[in-house]
Amino acid sequence: MSVYTSVSESALADWLRRYSLGELVELKGIAAGITNTNYFVTTTHGRYVLTLFEVLKLDELPFYLELMSHLARHGVACPAPVADHTDAFASLLEGKPACLVSCLAGGDVAAPSPVQCRAVGEMLAQMHLAGATYRRKMDNPRGPAWWSKTAEALYDKMPVVDAAMLREEVHYQDSHRFTHLPSGVIHADLFKDNVLMDGDKIAGFIDFYYACNDFLLYDVAIALNDWARRNDDDIDSDRARALIEGYQSVRPFSADEVKAWPVMLRAGALRFWVSRLLDFYHPADGELTFIKDPGVFQRLIAHHRDRTDFWL
Numbered sequence: 177m178s179v180y181t182s183v184s185e186s187a188l189a190d191w192l193r194r195y196s197l198g199e200l201v202e203l204k205g206i207a208a209g210i211t212n213t214n215y216f217v218t219t220t221h222g223r224y225v226l227t228l229f230e231v232l233k234l235d236e237l238p239f240y241l242e243l244m245s246h247l248a249r250h251g252v253a254c255p256a257p258v259a260d261h262t263d264a265f266a267s268l269l270e271g272k273p274a275c276l277v278s279c280l281a282g283g284d285v286a287a288p289s290p291v292q293c294r295a296v297g298e299m300l301a302q303m304h305l306a307g308a309t310y311r312r313k314m315d316n317p318r319g320p321a322w323w324s325k326t327a328e329a330l331y332d333k334m335p336v337v338d339a340a341m342l343r344e345e346v347h348y349q350d351s352h353r354f355t356h357l358p359s360g361v362i363h364a365d366l367f368k369d370n371v372l373m374d375g376d377k378i379a380g381f382i383d384f385y386y387a388c389n390d391f392l393l394y395d396v397a398i399a400l401n402d403w404a405r406r407n408d409d410d411i412d413s414d415r416a417r418a419l420i421e422g423y424q425s426v427r428p429f430s431a432d433e434v435k436a437w438p439v440m441l442r443a444g445a446l447r448f449w450v451s452r453l454l455d456f457y458h459p460a461d462g463e464l465t466f467i468k469d470p471g472v473f474q475r476l477i478a479h480h481r482d483r484t485d486f487w488l
């Protein structure tokens with residue numbers, strides 16, 4: 177469930193007076209999602225998604241909401257935040273920072289086809305191009321410094337063999353640091369559950385709350401590691417090739433990116449291995465029921481290590 181903060185119809189009707197969206201018709205909690213409280217809100221003007229932020233603070237939101245607005249303005253499929261009469265995208269509701277965004281059609285897919293993977297790759301490249309003119313900047317809070325430090329707090333808790341592999345992976349990434357690859361605004365969490373599909377079309381990328389500035393190639397690796405991953409945690413070549421082809425039909429990899437690609441696939445997996453290990457060994461209060469299997473990314477890294485064909 178993901179309604180942590182209850183919103184009463186009367187509080188929402190009051191809050192909606194800040195907007196030019198008409199009168200409240202219906203308010204309905206959304207079950208999916210882990211971090212935030214989400215509702216579908218219908219007004220006399222249309223349908224929107226209301227998010228109450230459970231962790232992010234009001235002054236942290238402009239980077240993400242202005243990014244979504246920028247991307248939507250450039251034709252990238254993503255929700256467009258709605259501005260209120262003070263021209264703000266967010267304000268407090270029931271004591272939490274809250275915003276309204278356009279409601280998209282479609283739903284997430286559990287078993288995507290190569291055609292859908294191609295569409296994701298293409299839209300991701302379009303997002304990277306459109307992001308080039310976005311002025312705000314945000315360092316990646318979950319980059320190499322974060323995973324090295326976080327891993328230090330995990331080694332002692334893990335089985336010895338797994339800890340040794342994690343050490344090796346952190347060391348491997350430390351010894352393959354890049355400084356020269358194309359970088360810009362990335363989504364940084366483009367898993368299957370963060371894309372709404374309408375058939376074979378992208379209805380929209382959602383959940384931009386890990387977006388930051390980093391290597392564009394790292395974003396492609398994160399997306400591929402989820403969209404093309406099979407149930408045995410190896411990669412399906414047809415889906416991988418389709419996603420890369422879709423991406424390169426808009427923004428071809430540079431020669432440096434081609435060289436960096438095998439390392440980046442492992443970096444994209446390491447980041448989520450570490451965050452899932454952190455949730456597993458140091459769960460935050462109330463998080464227990466949502467912990468995802470860290471082993472998925474350990475097994476994926478093992479497959480990436482053995483790989484000789486990287487679908488390029």
Ligand SMILES: Nc1ncnc2c1ncn2[C@@H]1O[C@H](COP(=O)(O)OP(=O)(O)OP(=O)(O)O)[C@@H](O)[C@H]1O
Nearest residue numbers: 206208209210211212214225255278279280382383
């Ligand atoms: N703009 C939108 N249009 C339609 N449905 C949406 C939209 N935004 C979110 N949803 C629906 O709400 C669900 C929860 O959203 P989301 O995954 O962003 O939750 P969260 O708790 O904020 O993030 P996370 O699950 O990554 O912690 C999505 O699976 C989707 O079904």
Ligand SMILES: N[C@@H](CCO)C(=O)O
Nearest residue numbers: 365367448451452468
């Ligand atoms: N997509 C992440 C969770 C949200 O960051 C994972 O599956 O571990």
